[in-house]
Amino acid sequence: MAAQRGQRGGPGRKSAESAAPVGSGAPAASEVTTPMPAVDEQRARSIPEAAVARLAVYLRVLSAMAEQGATTVSSEELSSSAGVNSAKLRKDLSYIGSYGTRGVGYEVDVLVGQIERTLGLTHNHQVAVVGIGNLGHALANYGGFPGRGFPVAALFDVDEDLIGVPVGGLAVNHIDEIPLVCAQRGISIGVIATPPAAAQAVCDRLVAGGVESVLNFAPVVLQVPEHVEVRKVDLAVELQILSFHVARRADDDEETEPAANGQAKGVDRVVIGR
Amino acid sequence: MAAQRGQRGGPGRKSAESAAPVGSGAPAASEVTTPMPAVDEQRARSIPEAAVARLAVYLRVLSAMAEQGATTVSSEELSSSAGVNSAKLRKDLSYIGSYGTRGVGYEVDVLVGQIERTLGLTHNHQVAVVGIGNLGHALANYGGFPGRGFPVAALFDVDEDLIGVPVGGLAVNHIDEIPLVCAQRGISIGVIATPPAAAQAVCDRLVAGGVESVLNFAPVVLQVPEHVEVRKVDLAVELQILSFHVARRADDDEETEPAANGQAKGVDRVVIGR
DNA sequence: TGCTGTGAAAGCTTTCACAGCT
């Protein structure tokens, strides 16, 4: 086997390869903690992963609306601005509670507040960026990250020439200091923007420093302990998915004969162009 | 405003908000006006969206293995390196055909070839990057994009000082030239790395230039014609999802301490002892 | 014997469509 690493993850390791999908913190094998069917108090816990991602989008749209002076929105307005349909939006919002007024709509700031609370944005999460190349720079200068609440509190790189250099107003530290610095500054989210070969080692150090959430830009499947959450953004994968759609479209086009047949639906016209 | 733009989907427009994270579901994309495509006309083209994203990952892992001299892999090996379970991997591969040998495994290069074919990587897709800031630079220098097959063939920006300047060996053009240049160079994928305010206008120009696939890094919901595919990567959203998990974890941990939780939202916080 | 390929079951998500407030 060649694989990326000791692939067998070893004890207590899981591999993370969630594109967007995030595996699910749910312990697949070991039942670890969660044997509790518990009371209906687990409302917040049961928000579908997919809905969480959309809540973040709604929040952005709502913030923009609030900035423009809007005080209320209907599910129809908000959903179309967010690019989803209204039923989905209402369902998503229902997961965090009932904050709308029937016949009227939602109050913008109430919604903003509730979504922020749900996403845990009420207390800041210190972010560390590792790998200060072009991408790292971009991330470090992202202005505290839009949607605020994510101050970049530490930067790391291997390059000696970068150590101590301020980037976006923060000095770069050497990656060997990751565990120490992360612990000291209470970093809760680590962003990996290093070359793939260095990613796993960096990740291990982040974990050693107490980081439990990682956003990985390196094209590698990271192996992490069970309790660490990893999300990844992979450029090549995104492009390949687009490529797939381009190819599919091309196929469809040539497959659909010039038959101007239009819509003859209602009939079992299995066109299958030879 | 409320919305980002003509929000009403208008004529032939749809809004796109797919997560990069494909993940989760991935396609939160299309909605609104689905021109009800002939439901029955598909063939092998019906590979689940989620599987497509994973195929790209398998491809990366397989390439690495091939580079190390491996000639065959079992579903177990490949799946663990890719961070998924073997059943899922086999199911995913089954969508593209039966290229394995029972009792043995898969031949690495056969699989590589088939996945590349499926993803449409056999013929190059010219890529244009718009917005040459830190992120744009990072993208332009991504070395033809890992997983090759995606040559960056055009760069655009508004900044007059950048026009003509070579970045990663390619001169920057003004965004007004997007339609022309894209058409001339046969760009099939456009990457938007501009500030949010400029994204929609840039997207419109890309579409005018014949681009049918867009990868959007700007935190905006783009409105595009029905035939255009959009995928988005949103830093803030990713961080917020991680934040949600951090918060959830924290809640679980205390699970007993009342912790003066602000709004209890109409639910009796039953403190489950356990 | 060992490992792939796959129906079928189980789990999620999305969509429908309508009861219930304002």
Added chain:
DNA sequence: AGCTGTGAAAGCTTTCACAGCA
């Protein structure tokens, strides 16, 4: 009248588990 909140249906995905071939 208008719009939210939600069971229930419909659609996807993932997981199971095993027949089938090398």
